[in-house]
Amino acid sequence: MRILIERSNLLKTLAHVHRVVERRNTIPILSNVLLKTDEAGLRLKATDLDIEITETVPAEAEQTGGTTVPAHLLYDIVRKLPEGSEVRLATNGDGGQMTVSAGRVNFRLQCLAEADFPDITAGTFTHSFRMPAADLLRLIERTQFAISTEETRYYLNGIYLHAIENGGETRLRAVATDGHRLARAEIDAPDGSKGMPGIIVPRKTVGELQKLLGEHDEDVSVELSDAKIRFTIGPVVLTSKLIDGTFPDYQRVIPQNNEKALTLDRESFSAAVDRVSTISSERGRAVKLALSGGQLTLTVNSPDSGTATEELPVGYEADDLEIGFNARYLLDIAGQLAGEETVFMLADPGSPTLIRDQGDEGTLYVLMPMRV
Known part of the structure; x- marks a missing residue:
């Protein structure tokens, strides 16, 4: 040569x-x-x-x-x-x-x-479709932060990609969860994706795909079977084995009866959480949200450093409530939200909270509370 x-x-x-x-x-x-x-x-x-x-x-x-x-x-x-x-x-x-x-x-x-040199591309692909790179990248970016890193629950070590029927329309949905938080995003299903098998794309593949999609703005070709998936992005062809496991029934953990609505400014809330969590440590990562009338008080108590509080005006008309969350998880979710306003649908201090993105109706997040 x-x-x-x-x-x-x-x-x-x-x-x-x-x-x-x-x-x-x-x-x-x-x-x-x-x-x-x-x-x-x-x-x-x-x-x-x-x-x-x-x-x-x-x-x-x-x-x-x-x-x-x-x-x-x-x-x-x-x-x-x-x-x-x-x-x-x-x-x-x-x-x-x-x-x-x-x-x-x-x-x-x-x-x-x-x-x-080994070759893993052998085999046939049962489904194929094309979609804009920006759409696939959005599905990944909205969900990848919630992928579990716990190897014993290997079936959570990726993004669950599947087609669903919703009101007579077919949607392509991506879901990731680590047991503490859940991220779900969806778009209109591309032609050819209807009837595709539900697949789990591994974390490492998701990371490589995210980097490649960030460099291209044309359509991406997707081919898949029960065991493998192939992405063609310009001159690059990425083929990956899929996780051989069953993704849990995530619909069961999405709360349906949370009626206490908290509306807040995304940027102000994210900045406040970031500020008060400055003193948090590995032993005290929780931030307490105390709601009363139109005011939210964020509090972090650190056994090593002390206490931090900040107050924010919010939209809240339900009964007074105190609930705690992992500060890092709150910031991760806030970093993915597209709208200026965010809505937290709350129930009680021990139940999961539903977070909706006012700027993207196809996206929602579920966050488990912490004891504070």
Whole structure:
């Protein structure tokens, strides 16, 4: 293999594909990125056996072929090459080494055989559809913060994506929960998504997808089956295994009879929570909300630092109420809200609270209270 490629093009592509490669691997080939020439240019592929990402970048192929080299090492080398340079990649006769050169700079990297590189894309996809990148990104951003990191409840370690029927319309809905909070967002279902299986997209895949979608504004192609999902975003193809588990019946935890409505300004509330939680610690992360008439008093008591309070004018006409929440969880939710005003639907100090986004009717949040 021998090719010429612009450094900026190679660096951008490596930045996409090298992220899925774990820095520590017991299987040496999984530390490598596959480089292969074809009619379109240079194709790069990396995998951790759960996620596979490929991207083709324009290049001038003087001799076709393929090999694999350490992904993070190649990325670091290309990143440090002079800007505007042209990079030559060439393997030696037996394919055991690859030379990376630009001007007077030369590196020789150890290679592993292309034939040993794994492929997780085998299999058929039963459903496919296209949707705007902005819509998919919105579903992810509204829900990903609530994904559980508790490995024993592996079925919560991702976003549950499924189609639902609502008033004769089909909606595409994303849900994530860690048992303490729940985030739900939905959009009009794209053509072709009706009847799709309910799937759980893993946390790592969600993170990579979020980064890629942030760089593109065109439509995204989505293909899926019961076991895998594939996203085509411009020149990038991201394929991932799905979590093999059953997502819980989240509808059961969404409160239906919370009748105490609290209306407040999102920015003022978020800033107040942030201020009073400055003194909170790992032992005291709760912020108490005391409601009386049209006034909300936020209080944080820290066993290590002291006490902080702040008062806010709000819209509240129900009975006086005191309820506590994790301050970090409140800030996470407030950071996703689009409207200027937010509505908290409350019941009592021990029951979950429903939070609606006045700027996005398709989004809602459920937050479990804390003892204060």
